[in-house]
Each structure stands twice: as C-alpha cells, then as structure tokens.
Amino acid sequence: MMAVSQKAPSHSSKNHAISPSQHAVQFIIGGANLLTDVVACGSLREADEREGPLTVIFGDPNQNLDVSTEKARMLTNDDVVNEHFFYDTLVSPRSRSKTSATDVHTRPLRPPFTNTIKPADSQVLHSGPYYLRDSAIYRIYRLYEDIHLAFMLGVTQDTARPGPTPRLYYDPPSDEYPLRGRRVAVKDVCRLAGTPTSASSRDYQAFTGIADETAEIILRLIKLGAVIVGKTKTTQFASGEHAGDWVDYSCPFNPRGDGYLDPDRSSTGSAAALAAYSWLDYTIGTDTLGSMVGPAASQGIFGIRPTFGIVDLVGIIPVSSRLDTAGVFSRHIHGLKHFGGHWYTKQRTLQPQRLLYAPEHFGDYPDDSGLKLEAFIRDVEKVIGQPRASFDVSASWDEKAGAPDNTSLADFLATTLAHIQLTGSYQNNLPFRTAFKEDKGREPYANPMVRFKWDLGSRLTLEQFQAACAEQDSYRKFLREHVFNDDKTILILPAGNPEPQYRDIYDAPPEKSGYSLQGFGFLRDVYSFLGGLPQVVVPIGSLSRVSPVTGAHIEQPLSVSFFGPEGSDCALMAFIEKVLMESGRPMEVSVGPNVMG
Structure with a gap:
C-alpha cells in the first residue's frame, strides 16, 4: 500500500519506508485505509481519553464561519478526508499557535467538549483531518493499494522535523x-535519506542498506515544495529488460489496454504509476537510451528526456556519465511545462518556424496510426505557419560533416551508443560487485539480461570506449552546428513501437535477444541519446486493437516525439502546449485503460 499525504517536507526532513513495526495507527474510515504519523504534531492541554479521527477547522473568530461550506470545500478538494471525519469537528480561531478549540458537531453523536490545541515544537497546524490518541494530535496519511505493482515502497516524512507546509491543507x-x-x-535508483535503494536488486538493497543522503535532484524538488510519496520500480540497475526478464522483483503492469501491454524500459514503474493512479501528480525517471521515452509512449503520458547535462545526477545510481539524464512524467502538458520550468536550468529561447520531418521513420506504422500521425503533423504546420521540411539526417551528414573515410552515418554510429553504455554499466557496477564478493564470498545475483550486459561490457577495451566517445562528440557537433543551429528548428518523430508489445512474450536467451537492448545500430531516437537534445513525448490518441493475450478490444496509446536545440526544454514544452491548445486537442490524459478516458 502507498501512504499519501500532502505535507511538503523541508530539505532536512528524514524519510521512512512504511513499516508495520513503527508506532503508528492504521485504521479504516469511510472505506479509506489510513495511517497516522509516528510523531504527534500537537496535543490537547486538558487530558482527554477519547481516541479516533476528527477534523479541525481553523476560522476567524471575528467572522461568522460556515462549517458546512468549509466541509464541502474539504470534501471537494481533497482525497484523504471523507464524510466520516466529520463525526467530530473542532472549529478553532485562525491563530495557528496556541489555540482554543470548541467541538462543533456536524452530527450530535458525541457530547461536545472544549479544549486547547498546543502545537508541537516547530509545527504549524492547518485545517484538515487528524487523529486523536492519548490527548495527542497526529497527522494522517491515506493508504492506496498498488494494484499495478509500480512501487517499491511508500514513504512518510519525519514530522519531528519542521516542514514548510502542513500535511493536508497546504498553502x-x-x-x-x-x-x-x-x-x-x-525511481528507485535515486537515493532518498531514510529509505533503501534497490535498483531492483535484492542483494544490492541488502548490502547498501538505508541511505543517509538524498539525491540532488530530489533535494531540489523538496526545496520547491514537492511531497515525495514513494519510490517506483526500475529494471535491474536501470538496464534494458523486457517484462519476462525480471527475476528479483515483478515487473509493473501497464494500466493501458487490458493491462498486458509491455510497460517498456527502466523507468517503467514511474510511468505505470502515473498512468494508473489519479492521486499521484508527477513521477521522476532516468534515461540512458530510452528509459523516459519508451515508458511515456507505452503508457500514453507526457514525458521529457531533457537536454544532457542540465540535471545534477549526484546520488543516482549511474549507467553512463555520458548518456544519463533525469526526466519527469505528467498527465498534463501544462503540468509538464510547469514542473520542468522550475526544475531545469540553463534554458534558451525557441520560436519554431522550421519543422523537420523524417519520412523514413513513419513508414512502418499501420494505416490507422499513419493517418492520425499525419493529421497531428498538419496541426503543427498550421501553428508554425510553414509546411514541414523533409529531412534526411544521413544525407545532411554526408554533405555537411561526414566521417574522414566517407563512412555513412549509420555505419559511423553503429556501435557508438552500445560501447558507451556497456562500458559505463560495467565499470559503474564493478565496485559494488567487488565489495559484495569480498564480504559474502560470492557474486551478487543479477538477472540473466544484466549478466549478459556486464559480460559484453567487460570485453570492451579502453580504446573502443574512447573511439565511441569521439564518435559521439562528432555527432553532437554536427547536430549543433548544422541541424539545430538556430532557435527556429524542431524535429518530429513517432514515439514508441508501430505495433503493441505484450508482457507475456518470452524472448530467446539473452545471448540471442539481448543485443537489441544495448544500443547497437543507428536508432531512431539517437538525436537525444547521443546528441544530447531535449526530447518530449506527446500522447496524441489511441489505436483500436485486439489483445492476443486476453482477446479483449483495447486502445493502444499513440504518441509522437519533439526534439529541439540543446537547452530549449522549457520552450519546447511551451510550444507543444500551444499546438495542443490551438488545434483543440486534449491537453491532459486520463488514468486507467484508455488514454483519452
């Protein structure tokens, strides 16, 4: 179960993985499963033996307070409180320090009582539901069932430390x-103080224990007021794996369609959670070679793989320092823009007037998806006021850059991405493997696909890695100087697979199936993976399909990707918002089986 509250902790807050061994009270009221905080946020000055949930409403003593209106507001705007919390309602003056509180019943089920609420040190109390026990007041969390197995754990904040806002009715x-x-x-590759980090490895989690520091990107979010409610599942060590490759933990279930679409890539838990649960606002993932892009497309949500290098990755388990970045998923384009605008730095302007279109990447899509993609591109053309420009990146490379030996771009980059990420994955995990073996006398367990990946990485030489880095540098320079060399150019490509992929497909052993997950070849999204450009995934609709797993008629998400110059992340999201708004297209997706509700 997930514990959900709306208290925004300060950057110094200590987090706790939810555990039944802690001194909290779990209770059910009005069909909702709830959990009290471990530390009281206040107390009643006069002892009171009663125990149970109650609602506190703070009002101005000099003005008439309409309790019914305040109750209606709470019930409308929050998913933690419900009717049954108003069994006891304490209406208090607006002052949030020492306050007298009179019990005003919405239903006369208990005798009225008068008392005084004394906040605990550094605590600020707001209107909302609380739990009374032994004359102490506790904040509460709502527990949600994680029916899609998207989470590793839920967290609550240690309220013994100050938080800038209260649990429920935040400013x-x-x-x-x-x-x-x-x-x-x-994503459970990010360290969060007070919780374990598993990277989907039981041995790694047990060996590294509880984190005492928090990743820099998470600290920044907390300082901006975000409430961290849990850690989501990842493929093992953020490596490429299909659903059938998971061993230590179960792969999350994609909520779209009949629930058996493959959730795709390593940020799968973050994407599945956001597509499934309306109580969740945003999720964070990382991306090395498609782990934001693939899950966003497969789950039909908005997502961004930002410009390489604009996110501080200290405190995140790495794959490759030359490829890794961190992104955010959202169900609303405005939310994505709002979040990214405060999270990402080093931004530039963008005024799209030139839409690059690579026709070879659209040819594999069936007629129904092709028609919908074409209709969307025409909407983009209308907003820009210019027709698309057909773009062949290989021809442009040959004309404006090219390899010294006239090698084609596809051949020039055939092993670049794979050699960089395989070397990084092997080298970055080697210290853990060595320390674990010295301590335990054996290698830590790794899923077969991860063992295959590490084996490939161990065979690469320093010279091969250095050559790959030089190839990447040449490609990035080409894009920067000859393609995205102004503030007017953007590129559109399809996102995701032309045909749905299902989770019950068992591939051949890694030695035969694993190469496709390592980055070999000239991949469609290499503009962001190797080029470092921002890539934003946009759901534009769905396709009717019949699931071979259940025989059900399902809706498969259909998405596109936009690319812009380095550092144009926020401007690119703003442009996408403009396209959706002016074309009358949905700017928000739904949770559950269907993207558009």
Whole structure:
C-alpha cells in the first residue's frame, strides 16, 4: 500500500519506508485505509481519553464561519478526508499557535467538549483531518493499494522535523515553492535519506542498506515544495529488460489496454504509476537510451528526456556519465511545462518556424496510426505557419560533416551508443560487485539480461570506449552546428513501437535477444541519446486493437516525439502546449485503460 499525504517536507526532513513495526495507527474510515504519523504534531492541554479521527477547522473568530461550506470545500478538494471525519469537528480561531478549540458537531453523536490545541515544537497546524490518541494530535496519511505493482515502497516524512507546509491543507504554490503540495514518486535508483535503494536488486538493497543522503535532484524538488510519496520500480540497475526478464522483483503492469501491454524500459514503474493512479501528480525517471521515452509512449503520458547535462545526477545510481539524464512524467502538458520550468536550468529561447520531418521513420506504422500521425503533423504546420521540411539526417551528414573515410552515418554510429553504455554499466557496477564478493564470498545475483550486459561490457577495451566517445562528440557537433543551429528548428518523430508489445512474450536467451537492448545500430531516437537534445513525448490518441493475450478490444496509446536545440526544454514544452491548445486537442490524459478516458 502507498501512504499519501500532502505535507511538503523541508530539505532536512528524514524519510521512512512504511513499516508495520513503527508506532503508528492504521485504521479504516469511510472505506479509506489510513495511517497516522509516528510523531504527534500537537496535543490537547486538558487530558482527554477519547481516541479516533476528527477534523479541525481553523476560522476567524471575528467572522461568522460556515462549517458546512468549509466541509464541502474539504470534501471537494481533497482525497484523504471523507464524510466520516466529520463525526467530530473542532472549529478553532485562525491563530495557528496556541489555540482554543470548541467541538462543533456536524452530527450530535458525541457530547461536545472544549479544549486547547498546543502545537508541537516547530509545527504549524492547518485545517484538515487528524487523529486523536492519548490527548495527542497526529497527522494522517491515506493508504492506496498498488494494484499495478509500480512501487517499491511508500514513504512518510519525519514530522519531528519542521516542514514548510502542513500535511493536508497546504498553502497555495508560490514563487518560492512552486511545487508545494504536489505528490511525486521517484525511481528507485535515486537515493532518498531514510529509505533503501534497490535498483531492483535484492542483494544490492541488502548490502547498501538505508541511505543517509538524498539525491540532488530530489533535494531540489523538496526545496520547491514537492511531497515525495514513494519510490517506483526500475529494471535491474536501470538496464534494458523486457517484462519476462525480471527475476528479483515483478515487473509493473501497464494500466493501458487490458493491462498486458509491455510497460517498456527502466523507468517503467514511474510511468505505470502515473498512468494508473489519479492521486499521484508527477513521477521522476532516468534515461540512458530510452528509459523516459519508451515508458511515456507505452503508457500514453507526457514525458521529457531533457537536454544532457542540465540535471545534477549526484546520488543516482549511474549507467553512463555520458548518456544519463533525469526526466519527469505528467498527465498534463501544462503540468509538464510547469514542473520542468522550475526544475531545469540553463534554458534558451525557441520560436519554431522550421519543422523537420523524417519520412523514413513513419513508414512502418499501420494505416490507422499513419493517418492520425499525419493529421497531428498538419496541426503543427498550421501553428508554425510553414509546411514541414523533409529531412534526411544521413544525407545532411554526408554533405555537411561526414566521417574522414566517407563512412555513412549509420555505419559511423553503429556501435557508438552500445560501447558507451556497456562500458559505463560495467565499470559503474564493478565496485559494488567487488565489495559484495569480498564480504559474502560470492557474486551478487543479477538477472540473466544484466549478466549478459556486464559480460559484453567487460570485453570492451579502453580504446573502443574512447573511439565511441569521439564518435559521439562528432555527432553532437554536427547536430549543433548544422541541424539545430538556430532557435527556429524542431524535429518530429513517432514515439514508441508501430505495433503493441505484450508482457507475456518470452524472448530467446539473452545471448540471442539481448543485443537489441544495448544500443547497437543507428536508432531512431539517437538525436537525444547521443546528441544530447531535449526530447518530449506527446500522447496524441489511441489505436483500436485486439489483445492476443486476453482477446479483449483495447486502445493502444499513440504518441509522437519533439526534439529541439540543446537547452530549449522549457520552450519546447511551451510550444507543444500551444499546438495542443490551438488545434483543440486534449491537453491532459486520463488514468486507467484508455488514454483519452
């Protein structure tokens, strides 16, 4: 179960993985499963033996307070409180320090009582539901079932330390705290103080224990007011794996369609959670070679793989320092733009007037998807005010850059991505493997696909890695100087697979099937993977299909990707928002089986 609250902790807050061994009370009220905080946020000055949930409403003593209106507001705007919390309702003056509180019953089921609420040190109390026990007041969390197996664990914050906002009725977002109260889950390769990090490896989690530091990107989100509610599953060590390759933990279930579409790539838990649960606002993932892009397309949500190098990755388990970045998933393009605008730095302007279109990448799509893709591209053309420009990156390479021996771009980059990420994955995991073996007398367990990957990485020489890095540098220079060399050019490509992929497909052993997951060849999305460009995935609709797994008629998400110059992340998201708005297309997707509800 997931514990969900709306308290935004300060950057110094300590987090706890939810555990039944802690001194918290779990209770059910109105069909909702709830959990009290471990530490009291306040107390009643006069002892009171009663125990149970109650609602506190703070009002101005000099003005008439309409309790019914306040109750209706709470029930409308929050998913933690419900009717049954109003069994006891304490209406108190607006002052949030020492306050007298009179019990005003919405239903006369208990005798009225008068008392005084004394906040605990450094605590600020707001209107909302609480739990009374032994004359102490506790904040509460709502527990949700993780029916799609997207989470590794849920977290609560240690309320013995100060937080800038209360648990439930937080102050509105501000310039200082633009993400205040937003519920965010993070991929389980990010360290979060007070919780374990598994990278989907039981041996890694047991060996490394509880983190005492938090990843820099998560600290930044907390400082912006975000509420971290849990850690989501990842493929093992953020490596390429299909659903059938998972061993230590179960692969999350994609909520789209009949639930058996492959969730795709390593940020699968973050994408599945956001596509499944309306109580979640944003999720964080990482990307080396498609781990933001693939899950966003497969789950039919908005997602960004940002410009390489604009995110501080300290505190995140690495794959490759030359490829890794971190992105955010959102169900709303405005939310994606808002989040990214406060998270990403080093931004530039973008005024799209030239839309690059690579026809060879659209040819594999069936007629129904091809028609929908074409209709969307025409909408983009209308917003830009210019027709698309047909673009052949290989021909442009031959004309404007080229390899010294006239090698084609596809041949020039045939092993570049694979050699960089394989070397990085092997070298970055070697210290853990060595320390574990010295301590335990054996190698840590790794899934077959990961063992295959590490074996490939171990065979690569320093010269091969250095050659790959030089190839990447040449490609990035080509894109920067000859393709995305102004503030007017963007590129559109399809996102995801032409045909749906299902989770019950068992591939051949890694020695035969694993090469396709390592980055060999000239991949469609190499503009972002190797080129470092920002890539934004946009769901534009769905396709009717019949699932071979269940025989059900399902809707498969259909998405596109936009690429822009380095550092144009926020401007690119703003342009996409403009396209959707002016073309009358949905700017938000739904949770559950169907992308568009």
